[in-house]
Amino acid sequence: MLKALIFDIKRYAIHDGPGIRTSIFFKGCPLRCWWCHNPEGQEFYPEMMYYESRCIICGTCVEVCPQKAVSIVNEKVVTNRQLCDNCGICVEHCPTGAREMAGKWYTIQELLEEIEKDRPFYDESGGGVTVSGGEPLMQHEFVVRFLEELKCKGIHTAVDTSGYASKEVMKEVCRFTDLFLYDLKIMDPKKHLLYTEVRNDLILSNLKLLDDLGARIWVRFPLIPGVNDDEASIRAMGEFVSTFRNVEQLNVLPYHPLGVSKAERLDKTQKKFEQPSQQLINKVVGLLEEYDLLVRVGG
């Protein structure tokens, strides 16, 4: 049976499109953005996350690990990620919830059951479901069928995507999507490659494709100081986005170091950027507004 790997389901998502929504986070992403705020969404396999603050160092994980990957060193629980195969046995036994699994397989039916729970809130608020990630279109076969089911049920659908997918996939997804939340990070191709590890030509052309198809689009622009906050970058962004007929608004998403602590839970490190000042945010908004765009801060 067709299944998708999901790392989070967030109810009462109020910043991922119109109304009250449930956001489904699909695991796996082709991009490796330095500032990624969902680092647990990057790999396309379940991963064990360790919340040190919840841990009481009881040693249960050390005992149960079949790979002998966990040990206590200097009164700290250490997981050898080379040995760990993310089997989840420690997660099951951990009494405090300090060890959690990011990534669980769902069938369409199982996911729909979760979605149905908040139906009264979507109906009341004009909300619905947002498919997010990671990059949801990496699991496009599932996503398309899932979106189709949602449409059959009369639920509003939004897809939050990096745009890094084939044209065919884009076209297919577009059929069942009421709104795209389309991430544009950096206009400069070299910088894009450096900071995300992929080229941006496909992303830019896919936006045009969606626009031509008449899709409703909100562009999301993560504002990262030192990466894309210079005037030239902002103007390039404004100029590009203003060429589309169907981009309804541009959302500026100020950088937040949320990913740093999440990366630590995966025993990874993430660079911490500076948080944009209100002054910078105002300046960016002002610049973008020069291009006749409806600019909003936040999702």
Added chain:
Amino acid sequence: MVTILTGLNRRISKLREQSLRTPYIDPERATLITQFYKSDQARGLSPPVLRAMAFKYYLENKTIGIEDGELIVGEKGRGPRAVPTYPEQCLHSLEDLENLNSMKDNPYIVKDEVKKIYEEKIIPFWKNKDMRSMIFRNMPEAWMKAFKAGVFTEFMEQRAMGHAIMDDKIYKMGLLDFKRKVQERRREIDWLDDPEAWEKDQELLAMEITIDAMINFANRYADLAKRMADEEVDPKRKKELEQIDEVCSWVPAHAPRNFWEALQMYWFIHLGVTSETNVWDSFNPGRIDLWWYPFYKKDLEEGRLTREQAKELLACLWIKIHNQPAPPKVGVTKEQSNTYQDFSTPNLGGVDEYGRPVANELSDLILEVEDELRIMMPNLCIQISEKTPDWLLLKALRIIATGHPKPSIFNTDVIIMEHLRQSKTLKDARLGGPSGCVTIGAFGKETVGLTGYMNWTKILEITLNNGFDPRTRMKVGIETGDPREFKSFEELFEVYKKQLKYFINLKIIGNNIIERLYAKYIPQPFLSLLIDDCIEKGKDYNNGGPRYNTSYIQGTGLGTITDSLVAIKYHIFDRRTFNMNTLLKALSSNFEGEYELLRQILWNKTPKYGNDDDYADEIAIKLVDIYVKLLDGKPNTRGGVYRANLLPTTVHIYFGKVVGATPDGRKASEPVSEGVSPVQGADRKGPTAVIKSVAKWDHVKTGGTLLNMKFSPQTLKTEEDVRKLAHLIRAFFKLGGHHIQFNVVSADTLREAQEEPEKYRNLLVRVAGYSDFFVAIGKDLQDEIISRMEHESI
């Protein structure tokens, strides 16, 4: 009408500032009442006439004053923040008075002279004669044991039945009209065939005495205003004082003719009710934007009043209500509801008698007053029907989003169904609403007798100990068997039900006695006058006079008891993770040492109420269902019946203190869950999941439930966020929820306020059905609020 002067800010700020001072004990009422009871006048009178004469004596002789700048006049004590006491109901000991001075939260100033008066005059006369001593003397031994163990509390041990709410009759009839009605009724008494003729006549006579007393009291204010006007040099203030003279010469004797008089009318009535007996100020004007609107509209149309003037009058009334902390509570009652007042709750919104939504310029103006004044009383609430326009809800939510904990929000449509289920008329249902904190009342027609909280979690502890209470080391409950022998969860549940039934019945037995003591010794003729159908029946408010006579026992700790039973079902009977013996050992050791791991599993790896998880929520449904079945419809002694309601005030702190460790992973003495909210921190799936869980059981079968949600300010930054919150509330109400309230502050702000209370004296938080200053509520409750769920949406 005289022009009310500009400078609203100066006048109102000054009165507001005065109202934020620490209250002080005012011995005048105790002294005067004692004098009266000792005097020859008091001899040979029937109880209602005795009470009426005492009331009259107090109003005739008490000190009165008009503060600089006041437009609405009258105080229960000698001035703003003066707190009269009611020794005939609850006699404060010297030790009580001593403690009041040193209380960190909700303190009262008690001067040495007050203690001296108490020592020399008040205590010698009332010792062992006050209602409180009388009640404890009359309670059965089993009742006293359960009370001491913390199975339930008793509201009536220190106060008269509160939760009376005014309707619109005082705007249509003056007290002289009431007097004619009473006299007419007296003439109709059938002295030949009615065996209660004399009792009825005495009650009605008492009502008449209170009417004269009240009119005379208002005249004292009129005279004072006149004298002050004569001496006033400032021409603007002089005019205001002349206007006060005119207003007080007219109301309450006659029905009000304009907005100012309507507000002053209510205020005199409020003072009368709260001076007569201590109802902890649980009295309020009810549906204000419905009943005051015609006065407002007419005055505006006829050019007698501007919007700004109306606002100033409203602000003056708001401050008056805030000026009146109720008499200090002592003992368990202080712990169960550690507040200055038990709550004056005016209603906005809702529907009128034809079911049309109420939302007008006055509703809007009142919200503006609330927003600008930011004081803890009155406990303003707003009723939202499906028909209520969005603007009213949004206006209220914008205030809440700034961190102000009022108004609380109620579901009119469900409230009407609750009333109808209690066999009230459609009209009375539509014109009613929440009374004190969340419990419904038919305004002007009902005694809503809240009698005490029931500690559901304690009852589980007693069940798991076969009727024995580990804390007091007494056999408190009935023997229902060794839980280690139970073969199934259903068996445990049945046994819990038996134990619950035993305590409900025990509580009712106590209530039956207390109700009769009140009916006999503390009739309330002035309040009875105001509540239909006391005059027609010739019966007192405390004795079945009102049209509806409901009694409540408030269930508390739904989250903790549900999660505890769920943990037992899940781990002991379904998964067999461990057995009952291990659990009992873990509980009795308070999860110390080796049992900490077990506690972690109970806390982290167990289904919990509040997550939209049917496994857990099914138990909550069953619990509410059995509580309602065991209590609902049982007769009280006033011709009415019992109903269930689920709310806590601050009792979840006290109830937590008396309960040992519980199977949900809660340690001994920690608070139990609050209202119908999930256990603090157990809800991990956000507000929609909480709402789904809470709406799964039937609110209509109760007379009120309380859901408290805490939001951090970042979730309510934009107008769009506020709109989404409005949708959340509308969806909750469609799903059948009764009430919801919000705290919008960050945990960090609260921690800072704990560190530096001085800087946060203005910070109000929603506690449970009411709001209070955060710095005033006590460290343990502060901690509890901080740990309560914080719904972040990043």
